[in-house]
Amino acid sequence: MRRVTSFAAAIVAGALTLTACGGSSGGDTSAKPSGSSTGAAKVLKVGLAYDIGGRGDQSFNDLAAAGLDKVRSDLKVETKELAANAGETDADKQTRLELLAKGGYDPIIAVGFAYATALGKVAPAYPKTHFGIIDGVVDAPNVTGLTFAAEQGSFLVGAAAALKTKTKNVGYIGGCLVPLLQAFQAGFAAGVKQVDPAIKVQVKYLSTPAGNCTGFNDPAAGKETAKGMFDNNADIIYAAAGGSGKGVFEAAKADGKLGIGVDSDQYNQAPLASVKDVIMTSAIKRVDTAVFEYVESVAKGSPLTGTQVYDLKRDGVGYSTSGGMVDDIKTKLDDYRQQIIDGKITVPSKP
16 A cells, blocks of 8 residues: 655654564565675665655555665665655655665665656666666666556455445545555455445545645544444445555444455554454555565666566565465465466456
């Protein structure tokens, strides 16, 4: 689920303790990072630039952090993390990436499509540095796009919502009205309609790019928007809104309804422990796997290049089963999963 607003550069140095990253939790039907450090050919300094929320967002950034932690422990390399704050411009993002490049960090990973413009300016100036961007594509030979078929994981949780709804009315809340989040919406709605075309799908976005996409870090707005959907007869809401998802889950708990998480297995996120009993499942996106595999490929001297797509076939997306609330429909969900892998179901990426 990504997190776009702006930020002022700040370095989060040293070994930080990862706060409840869903990427390492149990109950996830996706694969865990499985690369080996055997054969790493060079000593690396790995830089990572977060999007808004950083470590502790219980979602997208936390998964990138989990991947970086695995890089540090398995590959025994130096790492540096740069934080992000609301209110920055593309120039601020550019400065952050340049700071890492000038410091000799290689590879450098930008977390989130919001870095695309800045990276498009920085990468040509450092042609020998390897750059990766999560959820983005930049036309430069030294930039690798690490993208995800988020619509596929969203399809599975949409099917889960349709199989579980009692009111025949479900909701989708996106953090920001951008094409990437619309892919989550499209997949979710397609999963719902695959099960029952008569089910209503309510859709709301918390912010727009013009407003710096603040909806990724606004739990109060998430809670208020979710309450409106529940008042309008929805009984399950998919929150693809980063840190704002906590507000959605709080509204669900207050109303006796259910929520669906995003990116990480949010049922197992410590900051969400008070609301985990309403988190029915989560749409998983293996940002941690992508970060680790990309860095390892550079270490071995055979960097992943071009646009890498992490889909169901690659175990790059999936759904979580923690809490047992979808155990009774798991066979049906896994059947849909296989149909997508086999090409029998094509999931749309646009509403």
